[in-house]
Amino acid sequence: MSLLETKNLGIAFGGLRAVDNFSINIKEGELLGLIGPNGAGKTTIFNMLTGVYLPTEGSIYIDGKKINGKKPFQIVKMGIGRTFQNIRLFANLTVIENVKIAFHKDMTYNTFTGIFRLPKYWKEEDEITTKALELLSLFDMENDAENMAKNLPYGKQRKLEICRALATNPKLLLLDEPAAGMNPQETKELMETIHFIRDKFKVTVLLIEHDMNLVMGICERLVVIDYGMIIAKGTPDEIKSNKKVIEAYLGS
Amino acid sequence: MKKRLKDYGINFLAVVLSYLALRVIMYNGLINNYVQGVVVFAMINIIVAISLNIATGLLGQLALGHAGFMAVGAYTAGLFVKAVEYPLYIEMIMALILAGLAAGLSGLIIGIPALRLRGDYLGIVTLGFGEMIRYTIINLGDITGGASGLKRIPKMVGLNEVFIVLVIVITFVFLFIKSRHGRAIISIRENEIAAESIGIPTTFYKVYGFFISAFIAGVGGGLFAMYQRYLTPEKFRFMFSVELFIIVVFGGMGSITGTIFAGVFLAFLTEKLYEYDEVRLIIYAIMLILLMIFKSDGLLGRHEFSLVQTPRRIKNLFNKIKDRFKKGVA
Structure with missing residues (x-):
C-alpha cells in the first residue's frame, strides 16, 4: 500500500495555476526526488502536503486517510515532517530546546501539572530530554546541545532542522533543498545522513533538490515538474535521457 | 532529584531573605509610609510589566493595551470588594481571581480576532482596545463612577500581600516557561511557521498566551484597586501602557528577571525625578535611545x-x- 497518495492535486493563486493535476504515489520506505526548474512549483507542493496552503482541487491521502483541509499541526500528528528551504530554526533557543519543542505533541501533562511540577511533569520531561539527547547524538551533535541554534555552523543547522523534524516521529519526511548552500564535502555527508535516517528511522523520504549529483546518487525514483505539471517520472537513468526533462532544464 | 530540590531551595531562600530584608528596613523606620507606597506601586507595575512581557517577549506579539486589561481587573476587584463582605483574606483572594478572570476574558475577546494580525497591526488594535475599555468605564458612570472615579474601595492589601502576590506571579511565570506550554509559546515567537510544522497548534497557544498575559495584568489591576482605594479612568491612559512597555523594553523583551530589575530601577528613577516631571520623559527617551544604541535588546536581552x-x-x-x-x- 502506498504511504502518500495525491490525486489530481492543484492550486491556483488567483488566475495563476501554480500546480495542476499533480498525482503521485509514494510507497513506504521509498526515497523519492522531486525536481524541476526554479519556480516550477515544488515548494508549493510541499506546502500543500503539509497544510500550509489549501489545495483548490484534488486530494491528498496518507495511509489512506484524507488530509486536505487539516491544519499543519494536525498533519504533523498524522505523520508528515518537513524541513524548509531557508532554514527555520528557533534561533535564540538552545539546540536541545529546539528538539524538545518538537516532542510537544507526544506530551500530555496540562498547565496545572506543569506549574506545580507534579510527578507526571518530571516523568515526561525527563523522557523527552533523554530522547532528544539520543537523537542529537545520532547526528554527532550531543556536544552542541547547550549552544544557541543560531551559533551553529551552517551544515549543523541543516542537520538540526532534520533532527527536529525527526523528533515528531514522521512516517514521511519532506526535505526542501537540504543541500542548498553546501559545499561538495558537506553534500556528500548529507547524502550519507539521509541514507542513514531512512534505514534507522524507517522513514519514507521525499526531497526537493537542485544538486543533481545528490539527487541522482540517492533517489530511487524521480518526479520532474515544470510549470506546475508533471513532465516525467522514472528512475534516475530514465530521467537523465528524457527529452522533455532536458528541454525543461536547458531550454529548447 | 537532589539537585533539583537544592536549586528550588536556593531560590526559596532568596525570596525569604529579600522579604526579611524588606521587613527589617521597615521596622527600623528607615522607610516611611510614603516610600512604602512607592515600593508597592513599583511591585504592581512589575506584575503588569511581566504580564506584558509574556505577550511581547515570550509570545512575540506587539501588545499596547495592557493598561486596558489592568483597568478591567482593577474595576472588577474594586466593585467586588465594595459589594460583598467576607473574611478579609478570602475576599481578597476572590477579588484577585475575579479580576484576573475578567481581564483574561477581555483578553480572549480581543485576542481571538486580533491575533490573526501581525506586528504593527496587532499593536494598533490592542491600543484601540485599551482606549475602548477606558471610554466604556467613563460612560458606565452609574456602575464605575465615570470620569470622577470609583471611590471608597475598602483597603484590602498592604505591602505584605502585594509582595506575596508578586512572588507567586514570578514563580508561576517561571514554572510555566519551563513547561511544554511555555516552550510552545516561545517557539511561536521564534518562528511561527516552524512551530506549526512540528505540531504546535499555534493559534491555540497564541490565544492561550494572551489569556495568561491579560489574566496577570488583571491581577495587578486588582491589587492596585485594593491598595489605592480609589480608581479613575485617567490612570489607565495609553501613556501608562507605554510606560509598562518601556519597563519591558528596558529590561529586555523575553527576560522576566530583566523586567523586575528595570521595574525597580525605573520606579526609583521616577521617584527621584518627581520634582522635574517635564524632564522625566525626556530622560526616559534619552535612556531608551542610549539603550537602543549600545544594547538593543535591553538590559538582560x-x-x-x-x-x-x-x-x-x-x-x-x-x-x-x-x-x-x-x-x-x-
Missing part, C-alpha cells in the same frame, strides 16, 4: 538572571578567561 545558573555561568566565563590568559602567556 533574552537571558534570565538565575541564582543557580548565573554563578555557574560566571565561573565558566572566568575559567575561559583564565585559559586564554594562560595560553597567551605560553
Whole structure:
C-alpha cells in the first residue's frame, strides 16, 4: 500500500495555476526526488502536503486517510515532517530546546501539572530530554546541545532542522533543498545522513533538490515538474535521457 | 532529584531573605509610609510589566493595551470588594481571581480576532482596545463612577500581600516557561511557521498566551484597586501602557528577571525625578535611545538572571578567561 497518495492535486493563486493535476504515489520506505526548474512549483507542493496552503482541487491521502483541509499541526500528528528551504530554526533557543519543542505533541501533562511540577511533569520531561539527547547524538551533535541554534555552523543547522523534524516521529519526511548552500564535502555527508535516517528511522523520504549529483546518487525514483505539471517520472537513468526533462532544464 | 530540590531551595531562600530584608528596613523606620507606597506601586507595575512581557517577549506579539486589561481587573476587584463582605483574606483572594478572570476574558475577546494580525497591526488594535475599555468605564458612570472615579474601595492589601502576590506571579511565570506550554509559546515567537510544522497548534497557544498575559495584568489591576482605594479612568491612559512597555523594553523583551530589575530601577528613577516631571520623559527617551544604541535588546536581552545558573555561568566565563590568559602567556 502506498504511504502518500495525491490525486489530481492543484492550486491556483488567483488566475495563476501554480500546480495542476499533480498525482503521485509514494510507497513506504521509498526515497523519492522531486525536481524541476526554479519556480516550477515544488515548494508549493510541499506546502500543500503539509497544510500550509489549501489545495483548490484534488486530494491528498496518507495511509489512506484524507488530509486536505487539516491544519499543519494536525498533519504533523498524522505523520508528515518537513524541513524548509531557508532554514527555520528557533534561533535564540538552545539546540536541545529546539528538539524538545518538537516532542510537544507526544506530551500530555496540562498547565496545572506543569506549574506545580507534579510527578507526571518530571516523568515526561525527563523522557523527552533523554530522547532528544539520543537523537542529537545520532547526528554527532550531543556536544552542541547547550549552544544557541543560531551559533551553529551552517551544515549543523541543516542537520538540526532534520533532527527536529525527526523528533515528531514522521512516517514521511519532506526535505526542501537540504543541500542548498553546501559545499561538495558537506553534500556528500548529507547524502550519507539521509541514507542513514531512512534505514534507522524507517522513514519514507521525499526531497526537493537542485544538486543533481545528490539527487541522482540517492533517489530511487524521480518526479520532474515544470510549470506546475508533471513532465516525467522514472528512475534516475530514465530521467537523465528524457527529452522533455532536458528541454525543461536547458531550454529548447 | 537532589539537585533539583537544592536549586528550588536556593531560590526559596532568596525570596525569604529579600522579604526579611524588606521587613527589617521597615521596622527600623528607615522607610516611611510614603516610600512604602512607592515600593508597592513599583511591585504592581512589575506584575503588569511581566504580564506584558509574556505577550511581547515570550509570545512575540506587539501588545499596547495592557493598561486596558489592568483597568478591567482593577474595576472588577474594586466593585467586588465594595459589594460583598467576607473574611478579609478570602475576599481578597476572590477579588484577585475575579479580576484576573475578567481581564483574561477581555483578553480572549480581543485576542481571538486580533491575533490573526501581525506586528504593527496587532499593536494598533490592542491600543484601540485599551482606549475602548477606558471610554466604556467613563460612560458606565452609574456602575464605575465615570470620569470622577470609583471611590471608597475598602483597603484590602498592604505591602505584605502585594509582595506575596508578586512572588507567586514570578514563580508561576517561571514554572510555566519551563513547561511544554511555555516552550510552545516561545517557539511561536521564534518562528511561527516552524512551530506549526512540528505540531504546535499555534493559534491555540497564541490565544492561550494572551489569556495568561491579560489574566496577570488583571491581577495587578486588582491589587492596585485594593491598595489605592480609589480608581479613575485617567490612570489607565495609553501613556501608562507605554510606560509598562518601556519597563519591558528596558529590561529586555523575553527576560522576566530583566523586567523586575528595570521595574525597580525605573520606579526609583521616577521617584527621584518627581520634582522635574517635564524632564522625566525626556530622560526616559534619552535612556531608551542610549539603550537602543549600545544594547538593543535591553538590559538582560533574552537571558534570565538565575541564582543557580548565573554563578555557574560566571565561573565558566572566568575559567575561559583564565585559559586564554594562560595560553597567551605560553
